[in-house]
Amino acid sequence: MLVNFMLKGKITLLKTGIYFTFVLMCRKSHFLMKHRTILYLLALLVSLINSPNAAAQAHPDKPALVVGIVVDGLRNDWIERYWNLFGEGGIKKIVRQGTGYTDASVPFLLADIGSSHASISTGTPPALHGIVAETWYNRLRKEETWCTRDYLAKTIGSSDASRTPANGNGRHSARQLLASTIGDRIILASDYKSKVISISIRPEAAVLLCGHIPGSAYWFDNTFGSWITSSEYANSIPSWVAGFNLRNSSEHYLSREWDLLLAGNLYTGCPPDDNDLETGYYNQFKTFPYKLARIRKESLSQDFEVLSLVPYGNTLTTDFAITAIHEESLGKDAYPDLLWVSYTAIDEVTRRFGPDSREVADALLRLDMDIQRLIYQVEESVGKEKALFILTSTHGAAMDPDYSAALNLPGGFFRYRNAMALLNSYLSAVHGDGKWVESYLNLQLYLNETLIEQKKISFSAIQDEAARFLTHFEGIARAIPADRLLSGEITSPWDGMVQNSFNPDRTGDLLLILQPGWIEEKNSDSDSRSPYPYDTKIPLYWYGWTIPKQTISRPVTLLDIAPTIAHIMTITPPDAATGRNLSDLFK
Structure with missing residues (x-):
């Protein structure tokens, strides 16, 4: 690296100068007698400079600790909006002293706590890592599937040991994540000597950031108020975790x-x-x-x-x-170690x-x-020049439609229950009575495959039929049939984002995109999941270690985080990574 090269050059010149000074002084025998202390100090200085660790102590080739700070739902514009109210040692410090990307985004639809955390750790979109959303509909089980739920896993660390077996809050793993994570690669590259720890109130965030190879993933047990993990990561919690819970x-x-x-x-x-x-x-x-x-x-x-x-x-x-x-x-x-901290309360x-x-x-x-507080403790413990911080988000947030209406702005609540009922009535009128819509979840519609086969109707044809009907419903901008995604026929303004979101085994038969300012009616004042800037634009900052102070305006995505960490660590990126190394950080 350029910094190390310059540092080594300066050290070489310094060594040369000290050496010649030393020789000239030694030519005078009376100097040896009168100035033994000076000669001793010069010799000591030469030996210190000659040490192989001298340059490494100033700027190590790799950070000793990478701290990834992920804030669920942090809008990019909030940092500027509340800038004057922030303290000097937190977000301001990262922004002022590090590298910021002003055009960072989420490159897929349905961004939420599941799909985005998985994309950050794997460097690839839901189409490949399989976590299309926090939940999706499982056709075989006829039920909603939680992205990290694993009924084979057991809760480890509940504060009530007598009730631990019945406590399902720890039944989580990365089993449904179809790609490896940067944490997995770090552990393998170090022959299991590096530590990878992920921490979040929510299990989805902790599990999907950590990965498959047992590092340490911890999340909060809402039932007993303690920090727990699952049997996929440990057989027992460390004593320090037990002590913290006490x-x-x-x-x-x-x-x-x-x-x-x-x-x-x-x-x-x-x-x-x-x-x-x-x-x-x-x-x-x-x-x-x-x-x-x-x-x-x-x-x-x-x-x-x-x-x-x-x-x-x-x-x-x-x-x-x-x-x-x-x-x-x-x-x-x-x-090198990796610590993920995911904040979900925002x-x-x-x-x-x-x-x-x-x-x-x-x-x-x-x-x-x-x-x-986190930055201070890391820098005190590890040192600023040995620690690398990353600050990013999972997605943005839509304005409250009621507030939009008060300001005369477009927007509204998509009444998906009414839409599905009307669609089912329409298909029943055309093709005969039946439950044509099997399920609806997170802007995805799942048709009844069994009924469609019984009626001997083309699956592609009924998808197109349902899509045409739904596009006339208030609040819907696009209804995209899955078969058209499979054939690559999508020509919407968001074709790349749609394809990045589509996994044929988990995505619904129709994928809905709402009009700008619209969100699902779910007793909520905001939501994400849209292709619009208020949902897709996110902050991305790198600070510490050898990161320069600069602002970069070129487009980047959260998929670039894992490949960049891999480049810094000089290891293989996660196996399915499609993101790019952020080379701006090393200029």
């Missing part, structure tokens, strides 16, 4: 209330706190301050779920990540209050404080 930090945070950090007038551009447009928590808690114990009492489960829906969930995640850094001695040996707040709310703004300020 602190009862989750109970501590649930005893707090969430109020605004700053004076209300500083949250500019946000609608009033008390308004009728927000869904809030459980359709009743909509204004500051939020007393978490009371919200927990009113929830159906009355467990620790509330903690995952508020900023304190991010804070608890940071506490656990910092403990992992110290207890696992990350970045302390010759084998997306939960956005869905309940909308992206323009004071709740989201305050949650972002608190997230900035958590990131600042």
Whole structure:
């Protein structure tokens, strides 16, 4: 690398100069007698400079620790919008001192916590890694499939040992992920000596970032308020995890209330706190301050779920990540380590209050404080020049359609239940009574294959028929038949994004794209999954190690993250990776 070459050149010149000075001084015998101390120090300096580790200590060839910070649902424009409210050591530090990509995006549809985390770790889109969404419809089982659910896995680490076998919160693995991850490649390349740890409140994020080869994936058990893993990753939790759980930090945070950090007038551009447009928590808690114990009492489960829906969930995640850094001695040996930290509370707040709310703004300020704390602990423990940070997001967020309407902007709620009922009635009128629509999930429609075969109807023909009908429904921009995706006939403005999203075994028979500003009607104030910039534009920043201070405006995607880490580590990228190495980072 250029930095190392320049450093070595300077060292060579310095060594040469010291050597000649030393020789000239030695020619004078009386100097040897009078200045033994000086000669000793010069000789010591030469030996230090001659050490093979001298250059490496300044800028190691590889970072000792890579810290990937993934914020679920972080819109790119929020960083500029709330810039003046951020502290100096968190997001601002990463942006000011690192490399930022101003045109980073998600290159596929249906971006959510499942599809995007899998794409970040594998460097390939859902079409290849198979995680088309957080959930999809399983035709064989006739049921909704959770992307990481594994009924063969067992919960490891529940705080209630007597109830652990019955606790299904740990039944997760990467079994349904069809590609390897960057974590898998790092472990293999180091002969299992590097450590790969992923941490998130949500199991999907932790599992899909970690991968297949047992690293360490930890997520939060909403039932018992502890950090757990599954038998796919460990037979027992480390003592430090058990010790952390014994602190009862989750109970501590649930005893707090969430109020605004700053004076209300500083949250500019946000609608009033008390308004009728927000869904809030459980359709009743909509204004500051939020007393978490009371919200927990009113929830159906009355467990620790509330903690995952508020900023304190991010804070608890940071506490656990910092403990992992110290207890696992990350970045302390010759084998590079990888730590993924996925913050998911921002997306939960956005869905309940909308992206323009004071709740989201305050949650972002608190997230900035958590990131600042994480950066400080890593740099104190490992060193800035040995640590590499990555900050990115899974997707953006759509404006609350009710708020859009109040501003006279287009948008609305797609009433998918009505649409499916009308489609079923239409197909029944044309082809005879029956349940033609077998399932609908996440803008995907699954037709009844058995009924269609019984009626001896062309599957492609009925897909086209259903698509033509649905495109006339309010809120739908495109209804794309799966058979046309298989044959490559799609000519929409988003053909590449659609193809990247399509997996023939898991994607529905019709894939829907809504009109700009429209979201599904799901008791939510926001959503992602569209091809529009408010959903696809994401932040992407690299900071630390040898990363230069610069801003890059060329288009990049989140698929480029894993191949770039592989390049930095000089290892093979994940097997299905289609992303590119971000060569700008090394100029």
